[in-house]
Amino acid sequence: MSDNKQDASVGGAAFCACSLDPSRRALMAATAGVGAVAAAGVAVPFAASFMPSERAKAAGAPVEVDLSRLQPGEKMTVEWQGKPVWILRRTPEMLASLQSHAAGLVDPESKAAEQPAYVKGEARAIKPEYFVCVGICTHLGCSPSDKLKPGAEGGMDESWPGGFLCPCHGSRFDLAGRVFKSMPAPTNLVIPPHTYLSDTRLVIGEDTKGA
Numbered sequence: 371m372s373d374n375k376q377d378a379s380v381g382g383a384a385f386c387a388c389s390l391d392p393s394r395r396a397l398m399a400a401t402a403g404v405g406a407v408a409a410a411g412v413a414v415p416f417a418a419s420f421m422p423s424e425r426a427k428a429a430g431a432p433v434e435v436d437l438s439r440l441q442p443g444e445k446m447t448v449e450w451q452g453k454p455v456w457i458l459r460r461t462p463e464m465l466a467s468l469q470s471h472a473a474g475l476v477d478p479e480s481k482a483a484e485q486p487a488y489v490k491g492e493a494r495a496i497k498p499e500y501f502v503c504v505g506i507c508t509h510l511g512c513s514p515s516d517k518l519k520p521g522a523e524g525g526m527d528e529s530w531p532g533g534f535l536c537p538c539h540g541s542r543f544d545l546a547g548r549v550f551k552s553m554p555a556p557t558n559l560v561i562p563p564h565t566y567l568s569d570t571r572l573v574i575g576e577d578t579k580g581a
């Protein structure tokens with residue numbers, strides 16, 4: 371091509387702008403440039419939409435938790451897959467209380483509950499001391515409040531064994547996340563897959579060692 375000729379490609383066909391006056395050629399060159407930028411602008415987000423963001427990867431990835439500072443009777447919350455996961459370190463008294471009210475529960479053995487197969491018994495835990503569950507009510511998804519202390523102190527009745535109260539419609543759960551009878555929530559709180567790397571290192575979202 372000679373120096374004073376410009377080619378543009380329209381629809382894949384070669385188009386010669388050599389017969390146009392200089393102002394038309396300048397306009398065409400500018401238009402072609404804008405088109406190229408626009409094409410690049412479209413291509414980048416399209417490609418990006420196929421690549422999971424760091425945030426998305428982090429949201430679905432297992433979460434490692436340090437339990438070393440969690441004292442008996444305390445609860446901590448971590449986020450896993452965008453959900454709150456509770457870890458309650460139960461005292462011997464809390465664990466003993468789980469036996470006191472089985473008759474008042476919908477599913478005391480958690481047969482219908484969503485939980486890993488290796489979480490067994492009334493404690494619903496790999497290590498009974500640590501109760502791990504998704505802190506979302508199984509009725510309509512509110513997050514229950516802590517009512518960990520037994521008795522009337524937390525605004526409950528005298529017979530309250532300790533547990534959790536959903537503020538939305540009043541569902542009550544014990545310290546193993548088991549729902550009491552006559553509550554809106556149909557099932558016990560969900561227990562996520564989890565495993566322990568050591569006595570004080572817990573991984574939420576991974577269960578190869580817990581099975």
Ligand code: FES
Nearest residue numbers: 507509510536539
């Ligand atoms: S959402 Fe918890 S009782 Fe309705």
